[in-house]
Amino acid sequence: MITRPSLRTTRECLERAETARTSAGVLIAAGDDWFVSPLFYSAYHLVRAALIDDPIFDSPELLRARDARLTPECRFLTRHQGRLDAEGRSLGINDVVGILYPAIAVEYARLHMASRAIRYGDGLGVITAQSVHDDYAVIRDAWDSGLLSAAETDTTTNDWN
């Protein structure tokens, strides 16, 4: 099995997010629906940057207070979905976004759905290109505004508790 080293710093993730956004722009200019995939991965790397940068992972107490399933290792998650095995249910990035960043959870979920629809289905279908742009903008704005920091957000808005 071939494994690739994942990006381990906020800066690396942000650079990758920007590369993916540039690629999406090229495909948008060409009128190609495949722009959805790099745009989703730009959002994915923004979320990974946020997780690596989030001070909540420096505080076991804050982590436990937010959700008992969160561990310091979640800071460096790379897989989208969790897994079920003999030891129970592990978290994926999609889960952690729902727990820590509920303000972007719906947009991130639909952007991931759109990316899967493009890669594995016959196109966007009932998800519009405009919603893809809008969902990405919500995530991008949240990062640019410094809102992707669970240590500073109100836990009462989190349905996962």
Add this chain to the structure above:
Amino acid sequence: MNVRPESADLAASIGTLSVDLVGRDNLRGLQVFIDNLNHVGTISVALYDNTDSAQKNALVELADVERAFFDDAILSFSFVRDIDHAPQSLEPSVRHFSYA
């Protein structure tokens, strides 16, 4: 080790809750596939109204379904025009629920 529900029951439970939460009035159809081997599943949702707000409302409800079955299944979602366009599976290990 956790004892997990058999996937046919699980697919029906997930499907029934999804229909209840998303709402029959909003649904053209809904389909659930769960693989009995790893409990990885997909909920395919065909809404009458595919506007931005209607899809987002459905996703909020589907997140509640995901939370309700968090320790039983790994779920993903897809929006489809109708469930005839939903992903299909011929794998013998896959169980399914359908509402139309």
